[in-house]
Amino acid sequence: AQTVTQSQPEMSVQEAETVTLSCTYDTSESNYYLFWYKQPPSRQMILVIRQEAYKQQNATENRFSVNFQKAAKSFSLKISDSQLGDTAMYFCAFMLAGSEKLVFGKGTKLTVNP
Amino acid sequence: KAGVTQTPRYLIKTRGQQVTLSCSPISGHRSVSWYQQTPGQGLQFLFEYFSETQRNKGNFPGRFSGRQFSNSRSEMNVSTLELGDSALYLCASSPGVGQGLQPQHFGDGTRLSIL
Numbered sequence: 001a002q003t004v005t006q007s008q009p010e011m012s013v014q015e016a017e018t019v020t021l022s023c024t025y026d027t028s029e030s031n032y033y034l035f036w037y038k039q040p041p042s043r044q045m046i047l048v049i050r051q052e053a054y055k056q057q058n059a060t061e062n063r064f065s066v067n068f069q070k071a072a073k074s075f076s077l078k079i080s081d082s083q084l085g086d087t088a089m090y091f092c093a094f095m096l097a098g099s100e101k102l103v104f105g106k107g108t109k110l111t112v113n114p
Numbered sequence: 115k116a117g118v119t120q121t122p123r124y125l126i127k128t129r130g131q132q133v134t135l136s137c138s139p140i141s142g143h144r145s146v147s148w149y150q151q152t153p154g155q156g157l158q159f160l161f162e163y164f165s166e167t168q169r170n171k172g173n174f175p176g177r178f179s180g181r182q183f184s185n186s187r188s189e190m191n192v193s194t195l196e197l198g199d200s201a202l203y204l205c206a207s208s209p210g211v212g213q214g215l216q217p218q219h220f221g222d223g224t225r226l227s228i229l
Contacts (some may be wrong), residue, residue, distance in 0.1 A: 037220075
């Protein structure tokens with residue numbers, strides 16, 4: 001069974017600074033996808049960024065980028081130029097190719113301070 | 115394009131009752147998945163339906179069931195409610211081809227409270 005671990009329950013950052021959220025996962029499979037989802041207090045889960053395991057290049061979406069280390073089974077999220085609207089719970093998630101089942105970590109509560 | 119719609123937004127029930135939650139996926143999406151979110155257990159996968167068939171199931175008791183209709187709308191039912199069933203229930207839809215390039219889109223959830 002796959003597991004996802006987020007070791008930082010809470011983090012805070014000053015507006016305009018950079019913050020990195022950690023995620024590790026465990027799987028014996030080679031073909032899978034990794035995601036970061038954001039859940040603001042409004043509670044809707046919003047996809048932030050995704051990474052295909054077969055791609056070595058790290059995914060980037062505007063201010064959000066990942067550091068994907070397949071051998072180490074690590075998938076961290078870097079948020080640059082943090083904004084107040086980035087305040088939310090961030091969940092790392094794993095999905096096997098061919099499946100629609102997402103396995104989530106426990107989440108990291110990020111607070112961006114003015 | 116309308117997003118994933120879940121109804122109702124809030125629900126209060128008492129122990130022993132049963133409840134039905136509804137999810138309308140994004141138009142064209144054939145896969146609907148359900149997740150339970152609690153402070154203690156986090157987000158846990160309940161089941162996934164594709165073309166009216168349950169394709170995958172999580173580790174939940176038989177009191178939790180679901181179904182999908184021909185228009186891809188899905189319902190989940192919980193019978194004999196227990197206090198521990200209090201949670202946010204999230205529904206997600208996708209085209210259903212099992213590719214992360216077409217990831218799941220989530221609804222706003224149904225907050226179920228058991229008294």
